[in-house]
Amino acid sequence: MRKALTVVYATGVLDPAGIGLTLPIFPRLLQEVGHSDDLGWRFGAFLAIYALMQFLFSPVLGSLSDRIGRRPVMIFSLGGSVIDYLFMASAPSLWLLFLGRTIAGITGASNAVACAYVADMTSEAEPTRRFAQLSACFGIGFIAGPAVGGMLGEYSLRLLSLQPRSSLQLIF
Numbered sequence: 001m002r003k004a005l006t007v008v009y010a011t012g013v014l015d016p017a018g019i020g021l022t023l024p025i026f027p028r029l030l031q032e033v034g035h036s037d038d039l040g041w042r043f044g045a046f047l048a049i050y051a052l053m054q055f056l057f058s059p060v061l062g063s064l065s066d067r068i069g070r071r072p073v074m075i076f077s078l079g080g081s082v083i084d085y086l087f088m089a090s091a092p093s094l095w096l097l098f099l100g101r102t103i104a105g106i107t108g109a110s111n112a113v114a115c116a117y118v119a120d121m122t123s124e125a126e127p128t129r130r131f132a133q134l135s136a137c138f139g140i141g142f143i144a145g146p147a148v149g150g151m152l153g154e155y156s157l158r159l160l161s162l163q164p165r166s167s168l169q170l171i172f
Contacts, residue, residue: 012137020145053105062112070117080107
């Protein structure tokens, strides 16, 4: 049980860290791929599509995890994040970035699955503690993601080169 909860907690850190990791680079990435400085609707739509897909597919993933199991759905969710990162690293066009973000939103609705997994693995004596730990993991991910993303974004939007973009000294 402890090993399973550790994996769920690690996923609880990785999912929001992955969201936050990309936030500092989105504006420049959209400018580069969209070949335009007009970011207003693009940036808003890029963020909204992810949230909309999570809103729509969270119940679907939760129901699917009831039918086929929590672990396969968690692995599927992490796989969707990998696909999104590959799209962001290599997409030559704006529509491919949006497609990757849509896939990430659909598969990234794993919070419901993680909560269900914790509920399944927790005795009646300790649900408050376990859910607090899961919430702390999400918080750690939301803090660490943007910090790491901002630092890595100074080197490259897609990490294809390791030359700093500016003379800014990275302090961590």
